[in-house]
Amino acid sequence: MDMDTILKNAVVSIQLGVEDYLSADERRSLSAVRNLTAGLLLLFKEKLRRLSPAESNEALIKKVLRPMIGDDGSLRMQGQGKKTVDVQDIRERFTSLGVAVDFTRVERIIDLRNEIEHYRTGVSANGMRELLAKSFVVIRDFIATELDDVPRDLLGEQVWSTLLEETEVYDREKAECLASMDKVAWQSDCLAQVAQHIRCKECDSELMRPVDTEVRRVDDLSFRCMSCGQLSTFDDVIEDAVSDCFFVESYVAMTDGGDVPVTICHECGKDTFVFAEGTCLACHGTLDYTECAVCGEGLGPDDQDNNGLCSYHAWQAQKDD
Secondary structure, eight states, rough: HHHHHHHHHHHHHHHHHHHHOOOOOHHHHHHHHHHHHHHHHHHHHHHHHHHHTTTTSGGGGGEEEEEETTTOOEEEEEEEEEEEEHHHHHHHHHHHHHHOOOOHHHHHHHHHHHHHHTTOOOOOOOHHHHHHHHHHHHHIIIIIISSOOHHHHOOOHHHHHHHHHHHHHHHHHHHHHHHHHSSSSSSSSSHHHHHHTOOOOOOOSSOEEEEEESSSGGGOOEEEETTTOEEEEHHHHHHHHHHTTTTHHHHHHHHOOOOOOOETTTOOOSOOOTTTEEEEEETOOBOOOOOOOOOBOOOOOOGGGGGOOHHHHHHHHHHHH
């Protein structure tokens, strides 16, 4: 089989498995296990096919390997026959080749599939659904790390949306997004904290990753939503991220009194000027005047047009004129 056949069949099997998984008919849980298991094994075989040496008849996915002497006198392994590797073969070859797979999960899926095929499973429909949800973690990890593909793009939006609804998959994807954010040189601890609250403008998902973590300025960052695929710029997302990050402090200031942590920047007009930092997280604007020249009162963005005076003394100066 060629690459397109193996990978295409893997994707179709997984898509059918998810359709079965979503069905209200509990009897289709059995079909979901069969299809998802088949899809998993085909993904594994696709990896072995890619690792097979050229002109070896895709040796690593073949059950039988035949040693041969090449024209240059070197020993080569040639795939023989049509029978392909089973689960144990796959595990052994992955181990020797350094391919990472959580086989504890995989073998539980395989065991359940085998029980179903012999009509003697004692697992409830809900139990099978939970087991299927665990298989989604393997699917996601393998596609992303071993096949170097984007799960959402490969499997389709509907299937990927289903995966995201499973808590464990979502949590793992979220952790990887946060780890990717941590690779950015955020220029301040405050901005790094705010970055943890960046959300997609299109679907409000937290699953945002920087397209390139090594930009010269954070303003040049763009982010891809791993849920809906939407691309956003730093300017698109920073205002909402600041609002989310300082929500509690802002709420306390509004209800119990006290100083607000964030206000509108005098330079860019976004609600992203953080008092504790003395700077705007959107445009990086700072204050030209920090205290009143007459009374020493602290000045904020709203006072920057008063030529170094607080609002009261600016009013007094204007009145005297």
